[in-house]
Amino acid sequence: MKNYFQNIWQSITTLLIGLGITIKHMFKARKGNVTLQYPEEKWPRPERNIGFDPKNYNIIRSKLHVDIDDCIGCRKCERACPVGCIKIDALKVPKETDLGLTSSGTTKRLLISRFDIDMTECMFCNLCTYPCPEDCIFMTGGPNSEKQPLDYEYSQYDRSRLIFKFANVTKNDIRRITTAPPVQQEIL
Amino acid sequence: MGLVHAEEMTLNIGPQHPSTHGVLRLKVKTDGEIISEITPVIGYLHRCFEKHCENLSYEQVIPFTDRCDYIAAMNNSFGYVLAVEKLMDIQVPERVEYIRVIMAEYNRIASHLLALGTFGLDVGAYTPFLYMFRDRERILDLFEITCGARLLYNYMWVGGVSHDLPLGFMEASYRFLDEFEKNINEYHNILSYNKIFIERSADVGIMPKDVAIDYGVTGPNLRGSGVKWDLRKDEPYSIYNRFKFDVPVGTGIMGSVGDCWDRYWVRAEEMQESIKIIRQALDKIPREGNVHEALPKKVRPPKGSIYFRTESPRGDLGYYIISDGTPTPLRVKMRSPAFTALSALSEIATGWMLSDVLVILGSLDIVLGEIDR
Incomplete structure (x- = not known):
């Protein structure tokens, strides 16, 4: 009998303690700590407001971006990718052709005819960005905001549109540059 | 009176069920409401890891x-990285x-x-789950500024981070740890010592x-079964032998x-111990x-094999790696602690009520990604 009432007493007290905590939380809630109606309203700056300056981020994971003008076609990123979502075609050009310099002063020797990144396959491991000798492949935003602003809203209606094509040469360009001397060769 | 005889009924839980913590199917044979046999069916999340x-x-x-x-x-990449480092004999900086x-x-x-939040959710306590996720979120924020990712980090590398x-x-x-320590007491008050929760989970x-x-x-x-076994204490790897912490064991306070x-x-107490370890590590860490x-130019371990185990939050996580001297491992086998925990389910859940199955499953804290690999 005593046990019976003790049980009831314990249930009531522990429930009230829990209720007290929830009530305390209800009044203590941080101002503005409410759900954001996302597509209509966003945080004032692109990154989530988590109390840290995005400049202090070590790195960010978001959409991959390539500065194709800096790419020398070394394919290091392609080899580092565990899922194989980067596909590069680099064409050999005749020696006389001048493809220009990258921003760090390296001579470009290969014509990038294809640089596709399939963001449906990408697993955001960031392994492709480390070996790049020209720092031309990176994830947008965060510490890279100056190079490319954060882009996380790239959803599409069709899957094929998530394959981002970065190469900016046309077929005519390829024919013009590579056919000057008769030798045309694709390196693998 | 041969007409009335109890027939066993087979019940299917899952694969898509919020309380199975993933894609797990449970074939349950029930005698009335008592479970006579329970068979987990796994493999729905198999992703060919090996x-x-x-x-x-x-x-x-x-x-x-x-x-x-x-x-x-x-913790998972920690174990793998330590195994490869031991195979290659690399000393990483302090x-x-x-x-x-x-x-x-x-x-x-x-x-x-x-684990605690979803266990509360399984027995019907919704509020503690939200509070615990709020604190977990702050840890994920710390990870996010460190390595950019919130869940899948790729942070530990062979020879460094x-x-x-x-x-x-x-x-x-420091700010987080100070606030979090107070919050643990709050969790105890709202969930651990709650009479309904105790009645549901004790015994x-x-x-x-x-x-x-x-x-x-x-x-x-x-x-939780009262065996004092923690690899961090009994077989210290990395630098765990430099920290002072206890190994909490279940003593049957409530049942x-x-x-x-x-x-x-045990899980709730382990969080306290982890806080102790983090505090000591933050105090002692070399500033420069x-x-x-120590990152190797090319990760190419010599011929040989290694088995290395670490204490992950779910238990004894082991990696067996065979190297044939090429940059690609010949074989990587993972010993998953959640798999063994699930294999014991049929033994411990037999004889209990149907509604207890999900409570027992929640208390085992399994992750199906690790079971199926």
Whole structure:
């Protein structure tokens, strides 16, 4: 009998303690700590407001971006990718052709005819960005905001549109540059 | 009176069920409401981890180990990285060791918070789940400024870590730990000592010591049964022998040793111990140092094999790696602690009510990504 009432007493007290905590939380809630109606309203700056300056981020994971003008076609990123979502075609050009310099002063020797990144396959491991000798492949935003602003809203209606094509040469360009001397060769 | 006879009914739980913590199917044979047999059917989340490893270089395997136990990705890659380092005989800098321990313990707290929160959810307590997720979120924020990712980090590398600690990490850590310690008491008040919760979980799903050992159950589940076994203490790896911490074991305060409440309690106490370890590590960590110092140019271990085990939040996580001297491992086998915990389910859940199955399953804290791999 005593046990019976003790049980009831314990249930009531522990429930009230829990209720007290929830009530305390209800009044203590941080101002503005409410759900954001996302597509209509966003945080004032692109990154989530988590109390840290995005400049202090070590790195960010978001959409991959390539500065194709800096790419020398070394394919290091392609080899580092565990899922194989980067596909590069680099064409050999005749020696006389001048493809220009990258921003760090390296001579470009290969014509990038294809640089596709399939963001449906990408697993955001960031392994492709480390070996790049020209720092031309990176994830947008965060510490890279100056190079490319954060882009996380790239959803599409069709899957094929998530394959981002970065190469900016046309077929005519390829024919013009590579056919000057008769030798045309694709390196693998 | 041959007409009335009880027939066993087969019930299917899952594969898509919120309480199975993933895609797990349970074939349950019930006699009335009492369970007479229970068979877990696994393999719905099989992603060919071991086959992938045969075709990838050692560095490229690390993101895949993260994806096995996605709740505690840091601990998973920690074990793999330590195994490869031992195979290659690499000494990592002091600062890297401390950073790794800090990250691993943070992830242990985050994993336990999720385990406790969803266990509360399984027995019907919704509010503590929200509070625990709020605190877990702050740990994930710390990870985010460090390595950019919130769940799958690819942070531990062979011979180092991908990035040094960011600006303001130490201050944010101390601030978080101070607030979090108070919050643990709050959780105890709102959930652990709640009479309804105790009635629901204490004396339910008792796993005796010998059953736990027979099935190879490790981690908090084993400690909940009263066995004092923690690899961080008994077989210290990395630099765990430099820290002072206790190994909490289940003592049967609310019911008997090895019940669901004990397993819950061990996890809650382990968070306290993790806080202790993180505090000591933050105090002792060398302020200067290059985290990329010991990174090998090419990860190409010599011929040989190794088995290395670490204490992940779910238990004894082992990696068996065979190297044939090429940049690709010949074989990577993972010994998953959640798998052994699930294998003991049929033994401990038999004889209990149907509604107790989900409570027992929740208390085992399984992650299906790690079971199916």
